[in-house]
Amino acid sequence: MTSAMQVLDQSVVVFSQNYLPLCRVNIKRAIVLLVTNKAEPLDFSTESGWEVHSPSLVLYVPKLIRLKIASIERMWKVPPVNRREVLRRDHHSCQYCGSSKHLTLDHVLPRCRGGQHTWDNVVAACERCNSRKGDRTPQEVGMPLRTKPKAPLHPTISFAEQFWIDVQANLE
Numbered sequence: 011m012t013s014a015m016q017v018l019d020q021s022v023v024v025f026s027q028n029y030l031p032l033c034r035v036n037i038k039r040a041i042v043l044l045v046t047n048k049a050e051p052l053d054f055s056t057e058s059g060w061e062v063h064s065p066s067l068v069l070y071v072p073k074l075i076r077l078k079i080a081s082i083e084r085m086w087k088v089p090p091v092n093r094r095e096v097l098r099r100d101h102h103s104c105q106y107c108g109s110s111k112h113l114t115l116d117h118v119l120p121r122c123r124g125g126q127h128t129w130d131n132v133v134a135a136c137e138r139c140n141s142r143k144g145d146r147t148p149q150e151v152g153m154p155l156r157t158k159p160k161a162p163l164h165p166t167i168s169f170a171e172q173f174w175i176d177v178q179a180n181l182e
Contacts, residue, residue: 031173100134129161
């Protein structure tokens with residue numbers, strides 16, 4: 011049997027009106043959405059949920075809920091290419107050796123050779139790798155990138171991709 015505190019630590023996946031996974035919310039927020047009739051349980055899952063008891067109500071909270079109200083999508087702009095955002099995208103690790111110490115920004119195609127300061131040309135690099143690479147390309151120095159640099163995705167798209175990857179893994 012699950013204790014009350016364990017139930018409050020759980021989370022619920024919220025779908026849009028047209029069944030797109032939007033985000034994960036804590037169970038308290040899910041209860042508010044259900045009680046105010048802004049969301050409904052989704053029954054296509056074989057997963058169970060939780061029974062939540064209050065003095066006057068017993069509420070079944072499923073692991074998946076669907077919004078009944080139209081959510082106006084906030085505009086999301088691709089963040090600027092700056093140190094903080096590049097380090098966040100690259101998980102605070104050098105894209106050449108994996109180190110997390112003394113990080114700088116490196117232009118994959120050096121600016122002196124026409125490289126732009128864009129999301130697909132800037133990566134996090136430790137000082138050692140950055141100076142070793144110098145004004146050359148990673149191929150010229152034999153320093154392959156760990157991941158291909160690209161602009162960050164909208165948070166909802168990232169969540170939806172990971173949600174479906176997890177669902178697929180559970181089916182196998």
